Amino acid sequence: MSEKRSELVKQLNVEEIRRDFPVLSRKVHGVPLIYLDNAATSQKPMAVIEAMNLFYQRENSNVHRGIHTLSEEATADYEAARKKIARFINAKSWREIIYTRNATESINLVAYSWGLANLHPGDEVLITEMEHHANIVPWQLIAERTGATLRYVPITLQGYLDLDKLNGLLTEKTKMFAFTAMSNVLGTIPPVKMLVEKAHAVGALALVDGAQAVSHMPVDVQAWNCDFLAFSAHKMCGPTGIGALYAKRQLLEEMPPFLSGGDMIRSVWMDHATWNDVPHKFEAGTPAIAEAIGFGAAIDYLQKIGGMEAIHRYEQEIIAAAMTALQEVEGLRMIGPPPEDRGGLISFALDGIHPHDAAAILDQDGIAVRAGHHCAQPSHDRLGIEATDRASFYFYNLPEEIDMLVRSLQRAQAIFHHP
Amino acid sequence: MSEKRSELVKQLNVEEIRRDFPVLSRKVHGVPLIYLDNAATSQKPMAVIEAMNLFYQRENSNVHRGIHTLSEEATADYEAARKKIARFINAKSWREIIYTRNATESINLVAYSWGLANLHPGDEVLITEMEHHANIVPWQLIAERTGATLRYVPITLQGYLDLDKLNGLLTEKTKMFAFTAMSNVLGTIPPVKMLVEKAHAVGALALVDGAQAVSHMPVDVQAWNCDFLAFSAHKMCGPTGIGALYAKRQLLEEMPPFLSGGDMIRSVWMDHATWNDVPHKFEAGTPAIAEAIGFGAAIDYLQKIGGMEAIHRYEQEIIAAAMTALQEVEGLRMIGPPPEDRGGLISFALDGIHPHDAAAILDQDGIAVRAGHHCAQPSHDRLGIEATDRASFYFYNLPEEIDMLVRSLQRAQAIFHHP
Amino acid sequence: MNDDLYQANIIDHYQHPRHYGHLENPDIVYHDVNPNCGDEITIELKIEDDVIREASFTGHGCSISQASASMMMEEIQGKPLAELRGWGKEEILDLLGVKIGPVRMKCALLPLKTLKAGVWGPSNWDGEDADDM
Amino acid sequence: MNDDLYQANIIDHYQHPRHYGHLENPDIVYHDVNPNCGDEITIELKIEDDVIREASFTGHGCSISQASASMMMEEIQGKPLAELRGWGKEEILDLLGVKIGPVRMKCALLPLKTLKAGVWGPSNWDGEDADDM
Ligand SMILES: Cc1ncc(COP(=O)(O)O)c(C=O)c1O
Numbered sequence A, B: 001m002s003e004k005r006s007e008l009v010k011q012l013n014v015e016e017i018r019r020d021f022p023v024l025s026r027k028v029h030g031v032p033l034i035y036l037d038n039a040a041t042s043q044k045p046m047a048v049i050e051a052m053n054l055f056y057q058r059e060n061s062n063v064h065r066g067i068h069t070l071s072e073e074a075t076a077d078y079e080a081a082r083k084k085i086a087r088f089i090n091a092k093s094w095r096e097i098i099y100t101r102n103a104t105e106s107i108n109l110v111a112y113s114w115g116l117a118n119l120h121p122g123d124e125v126l127i128t129e130m131e132h133h134a135n136i137v138p139w140q141l142i143a144e145r146t147g148a149t150l151r152y153v154p155i156t157l158q159g160y161l162d163l164d165k166l167n168g169l170l171t172e173k174t175k176m177f178a179f180t181a182m183s184n185v186l187g188t189i190p191p192v193k194m195l196v197e198k199a200h201a202v203g204a205l206a207l208v209d210g211a212q213a214v215s216h217m218p219v220d221v222q223a224w225n226c227d228f229l230a231f232s233a234h235k236m237c238g239p240t241g242i243g244a245l246y247a248k249r250q251l252l253e254e255m256p257p258f259l260s261g262g263d264m265i266r267s268v269w270m271d272h273a274t275w276n277d278v279p280h281k282f283e284a285g286t287p288a289i290a291e292a293i294g295f296g297a298a299i300d301y302l303q304k305i306g307g308m309e310a311i312h313r314y315e316q317e318i319i320a321a322a323m324t325a326l327q328e329v330e331g332l333r334m335i336g337p338p339p340e341d342r343g344g345l346i347s348f349a350l351d352g353i354h355p356h357d358a359a360a361i362l363d364q365d366g367i368a369v370r371a372g373h374h375c376a377q378p379s380h381d382r383l384g385i386e387a388t389d390r391a392s393f394y395f396y397n398l399p400e401e402i403d404m405l406v407r408s409l410q411r412a413q414a415i416f417h418h419p
Numbered sequence C, D: 001m002n003d004d005l006y007q008a009n010i011i012d013h014y015q016h017p018r019h020y021g022h023l024e025n026p027d028i029v030y031h032d033v034n035p036n037c038g039d040e041i042t043i044e045l046k047i048e049d050d051v052i053r054e055a056s057f058t059g060h061g062c063s064i065s066q067a068s069a070s071m072m073m074e075e076i077q078g079k080p081l082a083e084l085r086g087w088g089k090e091e092i093l094d095l096l097g098v099k100i101g102p103v104r105m106k107c108a109l110l111p112l113k114t115l116k117a118g119v120w121g122p123s124n125w126d127g128e129d130a131d132d133m
């Protein structure tokens, strides 16, 4: 590994990149932090923190409605960030980007606005067994409210979508096919473009949950041709409190508003109101202004360090190395597909050790992983596993952190099996 | 004024307080900024900015689901902020505080969750003509969806609620009475406690829009006995991207969820899900973690500098002085009640000068005010005014800024009337 | 261009708008507002052989939006539609003769936006609001 | 108290839980889960004259939640309900004998929470989750 390691690390300049992240020099329990919980949320570089500080210290003001200088500057920066996001995923227009709190709210927006207006008894919404709760529960609730039926594409024991079953499930009854572009448990990257095509072939819309994909690989909504894409800033070096929904402009024009209040209206009379242009029609009240600016700074940062293609390649090498190394740990079972079909995360179970206990022991060694069902109970149920530990990498993780992970897991084995 | 001025300013230590706000030493168009747009959003002290920086630099992590140290610390700080908010408005329990993006989302949450479940044809929702669009449009949309009827308490030409009409409007048909505790256009502070009592007397719930009140005066939800209270952090020295909904616990237990996804569930099966305890039941997906911590820091700051009682008193003196001084400006018409019945803001119109033009001229002198209908079209319609300029004060504004405002308005008069 | 918005000619057009009022039997009447600030413009046109024979407006709002409408009205009387089709930001700013920041730009362009939407449909606006990426 | 969670007795109770399984005709069966991590406990009780005559549990989850259940089971056999009513955090931490941070606290207290909810109703829990302001 060591030779390849240095090549790999040089490629992205990881040693230098790490200096941009103050938290990465922190110690926990007296040892250096090894942060492997990136699928839950990523760390933030100084460039992002400082962009928000600058906003608060120089031009903090409300947007859109102000004539004074601060408000003009704040509005310009807030809207410039939207354009960065649009370009980042190759949207046709900045009007196709709606700011939300997170990927979860983005999906809820579609479920409430599009779903309540367009779903009827007999209609079907198709999701998959590898979805995050964010792409399950909103559809359960909207199906219940509208009388539509929720169906699932099953997953195979290897952690792939069972594409043989797809044709039977995707019918003219299907009005929406909503699926993740990268599973946050299995790591699986499904064939998004093909799935969108299949949805469109039966007249369904396609919503892609990009919470993991947009943070970890190049995404091009025009190439995918998806109708909606949901993602969060906090998983891609951006701040908490902001996410985005991409939607094709025509759909946004047709959809009724979701949240309502100031800024999303054109005019308000006592008995009714008319709506502002898209995307503003979907953004009610004072938005997360500093956070939007931080989101834009995060995108600048990702591009500056090498771009999503390089980041994705780096993570795929890291995950291949990790999966090889983890085979050394006795009684460790990994779930999901081989490295070439997955993103930079790996979920595993240890014989006789509950994932929480393993995570707690790793924490004593400074290693942060997540334990549980990772907000994806159905995929765990399907694989017959109650919970797992998940190690998830980002471009600032070093190959030697894998070795530390392996050693700490071996310590856990010793504690439980030779107490 | 000058003698009283120094007493007043000493009371809160305003000169010193101003140093906590980096933006207040900024220049625009070459002259020092005079920020009188506080009703739109307040400025942020370093203590708030730094609390968020510290989070990002030391313990950034996702909350609730993590076993590792960073997640444990982040969760503790995120929940500690909730308790600060609960105590700040004297809620009975931290479980009564739901984090939202802003006051607007707080009201939408009630409209969707409580409203869709409880409103039926024939039911009435009562609001007032002095509401912000955030407390109008959600009720219009929910009324349309449920068949309920929306009614308005009129306002008098002096800018008070027309309480004589209230008894006729508040009937057993009324299921919800939603009103602001401080008008963002007129400044009016209605008798909240009495209005809540009247709502309860007919069996209606009472929602208080506290977007202005919570930022500018002491608020005690137990004394008011309101069922819901909506407010935003960004108007009270906190960050953008976070607000809160207070609701009596019993109501929260009974209400169905609104947004859904991770963190708000107890268990998810393929066909249904069960809910987490309140308030988590209403918080879906990764929350605005840094922002919640910043919100907590803002509350600490407001209390440190003297508390809401002192702030309110200071603003009332400022506004009394401002209203006296503005009488010097020819052709200036102020709207709303006298100083003793209002918060620290004043909306006015100038003869023959559109509010946008006045605001643009003030901006050249470094003075930031808002121009327009301030997201309250119905109250403008009622008073027969198309738009106004609004100067809104906070505890860091100085009495001499009033003099600058007056002088700049006189300059606007000269430009338009003696060009 | 002048740095100071409030030139005498702008205030003059604002205080004494040209072609303000209604036409008899207009061929096109179109109304638009600026949602952020409430400026309103209604444009009325009589069109013959793809030429504007007569144009007038009504509305209210700030001096920039109303002066822009008034100046544009003077300019378009008798103009072939084909010529107007190419109009954008520059033509309006030339008329106004002052520098305009991003916020007031919407005020300045509202009359042209209303005109173009009235003649060629609302999706035909490609001025300041356009999808410039 | 010991700083290190994973003491031999905890692992022993986890690997060999006492009173694990079902009772015949239990008077009370109550189930609860820890929504954040998925620990589950079902408690079964036979009660006579306000005394626990027999208690057992089933469940799955981390060593802390299961060892806590197993240790609590040993302790409550034959105990009057009146005595258990006063139990809280301290009693459980004494049984476990290790220091427990805020996150794992929920695991440690889940068995007691389930027991108290089963006997006196869900609103009767005033342990770690209580509304301490
Ligand atoms: C009275 C009132 N209600 C509601 C709001 C909406 O607040 P926000 O934009 O933070 O949601 C405001 C602020 O503009 C307000 O002044």
Ligand SMILES: Cc1ncc(COP(=O)(O)O)c(C=O)c1O
Residues within 6 Å of the ligand: A039, A040, A102, A103, A104, A105, A132, A134, A135, A180, A182, A183, A184, A209, A211, A212, A232, A243, A375, B262, B284, B285, B286, B287
């Ligand atoms: C695949 C997937 N979808 C959705 C989400 C929800 O993201 P957020 O919590 O930012 O809304 C996540 C993150 O946890 C995820 O991994």
